[in-house]
Amino acid sequence: RPKLSGPKLLCQLKDKVEVSTLTSDLQPFSSLPWADQLPTKQLTSDLGPYKSCAVVSSAGSLRYSGLGKEIDCHDAVLRFNAAPTSGYEKDVGSKTTIRLINSQVMASDDHRFLSSSLYSAGALAAWDPAPFSADLTQWYNRTDYPIFTQYQRYRRLHPMQPFYILHPRFEWQVWQRIQDNMAEPIQKNPPSSGLLGTVLMMSLCEVVHVYEFLPSRRKTELCHYYQRFFDAACTLGAYHPLLYEKNLVKRMNQGSNRDILTHGRVTLPGFSKLNC
Numbered sequence: 001r002p003k004l005s006g007p008k009l010l011c012q013l014k015d016k017v018e019v020s021t022l023t024s025d026l027q028p029f030s031s032l033p034w035a036d037q038l039p040t041k042q043l044t045s046d047l048g049p050y051k052s053c054a055v056v057s058s059a060g061s062l063r064y065s066g067l068g069k070e071i072d073c074h075d076a077v078l079r080f081n082a083a084p085t086s087g088y089e090k091d092v093g094s095k096t097t098i099r100l101i102n103s104q105v106m107a108s109d110d111h112r113f114l115s116s117s118l119y120s121a122g123a124l125a126a127w128d129p130a131p132f133s134a135d136l137t138q139w140y141n142r143t144d145y146p147i148f149t150q151y152q153r154y155r156r157l158h159p160m161q162p163f164y165i166l167h168p169r170f171e172w173q174v175w176q177r178i179q180d181n182m183a184e185p186i187q188k189n190p191p192s193s194g195l196l197g198t199v200l201m202m203s204l205c206e207v208v209h210v211y212e213f214l215p216s217r218r219k220t221e222l223c224h225y226y227q228r229f230f231d232a233a234c235t236l237g238a239y240h241p242l243l244y245e246k247n248l249v250k251r252m253n254q255g256s257n258r259d260i261l262t263h264g265r266v267t268l269p270g271f272s273k274l275n276c
């Protein structure tokens with residue numbers, strides 16, 4: 001299989017991946033009693049378009065980066081899971097436009113998802129590792145974590161906050177882009193929140209800067225910038241095909257290698273700016 005150049009990879013991503021979210025008119029949800037808790041419109045028609053966007057990975061290498069001001073200068077900022085800004089503003093900034101969370105975060109007691117104010121800034125988008133190519137009904141009846149019960153509870157407590165659920169088709173379309181561009185079979189687990197969030201922002205923004213997804217010279221075994229926990233697998237991957245994701249992002253990067261080294265910064269064009 002020929003190795004595609006960066007511009008070709010970007011066009012493939014734009015053509016073959018549709019960033020879609022669940023809406024209240026979609027089967028099987030439309031016939032459920034809580035359907036009207038789901039948004040009526042897609043995330044991509046409610047939010048944006050933005051000029052510049054920052055995607056802030058949760059990597060330990062953000063600690064002592066001093067990137068906070070630069071991150072906050074973007075029109076929109078995406079963060080992940082339980083990653084806080086409070087107390088870490090100097091390194092990660094304080095603006096949160098969208099927070100992308102996995103269903104494990106919504107379900108585990110540790111994260112106090114229903115009560116913690118960490119989740120109240122900006123819009124929320126959640127995802128659950130759905131079975132490959134399974135239909136929505138199959139997934140609904142057997143989610144990895146109880147994403148739908150937690151979603152309903154959260155919506156009842158915070159009815160005004162925009163909250164979307166990613167369509168599982170989106171996860172697997174992104175997964176397919178990774179697999180089709182790698183020489184070897186990759187694990188059949190969905191991509192990490194990091195790559196899903198990056199592609200999500202490419203559909204909303206003219207330019208996307210991703211921070212410490214490709215590690216800078218601050219690379220560390222510290223898993224998250226906000227926790228004293230060390231594990232190289234956080235950066236290299238175990239369950240998620242993370243190394244392959246990073247390889248793909250490296251190939252699509254339009255910024256310099258120096259930007260990666262000093263800022264852990266990757267520059268990606270938004271889909272609207274691509275001439276394919």
Ligand code: NCC
Pocket residue numbers: 056057058059060080081082101102104105191192193194195212213214222223224234235236239240
């Ligand atoms: O760790 P996590 O991800 O929340 O990090 C968000 C995204 O940042 C990128 N990252 C993170 C750490 C690091 N050292 N390098 C990185 O590049 C990754 O792209 C990552 O996706 C997830 O993807 O949702 C994940 O969530 C955690 C965990 O569920 C949450 O943090 C809540 O505690 C997963 N960890 C475990 O299941 C133990 C992780 O595998 C993936």
